[in-house]
Amino acid sequence: MSSSVLQRIASGDSAAVRECIDQYGPLVWSIARRFSRTPSDAEDATQEIFLDIWRSASRFDASQGSDKVFIAMIARRRLIDRLRKTSAEPPMDPVEVLETVAWADPGTASETSIEAEQAARALAELRPEQRQVLELGLLHGLSQSEIAARLSMPLGTVKSFMRRGLIKVREFMNVDAEGVLSEG
Amino acid sequence: MSDTRPQGQPDEAMVDLLIKQVTEGLSPAEQRALDVMDSELASAYLRDLERAAAAVTLAGSTGEAPLSAALSARIAQQAAQHFASASHVADLSEARTAAAEKARVHGSPAPGRAKRFGGYGWLAAAACLVLAIFGWERSPPPVPPVAVVTPAPVIVPPARPAPPTAAEERATLLAKTDSLKIPLGATKDPAAAGVTGDVVWDPVTQRGFLHFAGLAPNDPAMHQYQIWIFDAGRDKRYPVDGGVFDVPANSSEVVIPIRASLMVRKPAAFAVTLEKPGGVVVSGREHVVALGATS
Numbered sequence: 001m002s003s004s005v006l007q008r009i010a011s012g013d014s015a016a017v018r019e020c021i022d023q024y025g026p027l028v029w030s031i032a033r034r035f036s037r038t039p040s041d042a043e044d045a046t047q048e049i050f051l052d053i054w055r056s057a058s059r060f061d062a063s064q065g066s067d068k069v070f071i072a073m074i075a076r077r078r079l080i081d082r083l084r085k086t087s088a089e090p091p092m093d094p095v096e097v098l099e100t101v102a103w104a105d106p107g108t109a110s111e112t113s114i115e116a117e118q119a120a121r122a123l124a125e126l127r128p129e130q131r132q133v134l135e136l137g138l139l140h141g142l143s144q145s146e147i148a149a150r151l152s153m154p155l156g157t158v159k160s161f162m163r164r165g166l167i168k169v170r171e172f173m174n175v176d177a178e179g180v181l182s183e184g
Numbered sequence: 185m186s187d188t189r190p191q192g193q194p195d196e197a198m199v200d201l202l203i204k205q206v207t208e209g210l211s212p213a214e215q216r217a218l219d220v221m222d223s224e225l226a227s228a229y230l231r232d233l234e235r236a237a238a239a240v241t242l243a244g245s246t247g248e249a250p251l252s253a254a255l256s257a258r259i260a261q262q263a264a265q266h267f268a269s270a271s272h273v274a275d276l277s278e279a280r281t282a283a284a285e286k287a288r289v290h291g292s293p294a295p296g297r298a299k300r301f302g303g304y305g306w307l308a309a310a311a312c313l314v315l316a317i318f319g320w321e322r323s324p325p326p327v328p329p330v331a332v333v334t335p336a337p338v339i340v341p342p343a344r345p346a347p348p349t350a351a352e353e354r355a356t357l358l359a360k361t362d363s364l365k366i367p368l369g370a371t372k373d374p375a376a377a378g379v380t381g382d383v384v385w386d387p388v389t390q391r392g393f394l395h396f397a398g399l400a401p402n403d404p405a406m407h408q409y410q411i412w413i414f415d416a417g418r419d420k421r422y423p424v425d426g427g428v429f430d431v432p433a434n435s436s437e438v439v440i441p442i443r444a445s446l447m448v449r450k451p452a453a454f455a456v457t458l459e460k461p462g463g464v465v466v467s468g469r470e471h472v473v474a475l476g477a478t479s
Binding site: 046073076085167 | 203204206232233234235237260262263
């Protein structure tokens with residue numbers, strides 16, 4: 001069985017570093033861009049995320065998920081940390097236009113990763129307004145209060161949608177994992 | 185995959201905090217509330233929620249844009265520096281443990297070295313990669329015809345400068361126009377008798393140093409000193425943790441770097457307390473040994 005790129009980095013394979021940048025750079029950049037106010041902020045964030053990836057590669061456990069989901073987790077942690085550090089800045093303009101997200105089709109998302117396929121299947125079962133809350137919170141980095149203001153929705157409803165949505169995705173991922181195990 | 189999950193389900197309050205942590209981060213008060221909950225259960229559930237949030241992020245990350253060549257080159261360069269540094273540290277310990285072996289087998293390269301991040305070779309390879317990327321992006325200007333023959337450069341591995349000491353870093357910080365210098369006064373605590381000192385703090389880089397003379401040595405197995413920063417923008421009951429430190433026996437003066445756990449927007453005061461080993465999340469303030477205010 002071939003090692004993942006993160007496992008190769010952890011074992012000291014220098015070629016894997018370049019491979020990781022080429023393979024996952026566009027993903028990290030696209031996540032960073034959505035969470036950042038300016039391209040310059042997104043560039044700084046992308047560099048910080050890759051530094052975190054180099055530092056964390058040895059902690060990657062292939063039995064817990066793919067390279068891709070591990071890298072997305074690291075990216076999200078760093079970006080949330082950056083958002084908290086800049087929370088003194090004025091919040092985003094409530095009418096600011098955010099790039100619309102094209103969700104992966106549940107039927108083809110497995111080309112991206114098995115986890116994206118599971119999430120896409122879970123998202124397909126949510127109501128559009130629930131999906132919108134997840135989109136603004138998880139893809140654009142808006143706080144629950146900002147989402148409530150933007151959608152003119154009570155904060156309690158936003159919290160409830162976020163909670164149910166994430167729990168549903170989690171259930172799909174755990175159910176799938178258990179299914180794979182029982183098949184094996 | 186072996187399932188080592190803790191038994192039980194998190195309650196609503198824990199789930200709310202964990203979801204907030206995964207989506208937007210926690211305030212210090214929320215973090216403290218989470219810290220007193222079942223840590224094993226919280227960390228297992230947090231891992232699941234982080235995976236779920238990452239999976240949703242992947243599902244919404246269709247049509248990714250490529251990295252610019254310049255950014256890609258900067259990341260490669262940063263990786264080179266990171267692994268050269270890591271390799272240097274590894275090389276030092278490896279060199280010590282392998283010294284006897286090398287003496288026995290002269291000239292034999294250590295197995296597997298070619299595949300490891302060789303410090304300078306990897307650095308040089310990455311530098312070439314950076315040059316190649318920039319060279320590819322921007323055509324070099326035409327080379328004028330010259331008849332001067334220059335000798336091939338001798339490549340000498342760069343000498344690794346010794347890292348600056350805390351005292352040197354403090355002096356550098358002190359020279360910055362933005363930095364603050366705040367005198368620290370002793371309190372009536374027995375450990376504070378005869379203490380003098382100051383704090384140098386740079387609000388821009390969020391770095392700072394404590395400088396003390398006369399602070400009593402501590403036994404790290406029993407107690408440690410802990411630094412606190414009171415931020416005018418935060419609740420003063422919960423100052424920002426600035427890290428723990430020890431004062432060795434027979435040290436007349438110490439310079440301690442401050443490691444603020446959170447961003448300090450407007451430092452109002454600095455304090456040092458004596459706490460249990462490893463420090464505390466919220467100090468009972470039984471032993472305040474030094475205190476200094478900005479105004």
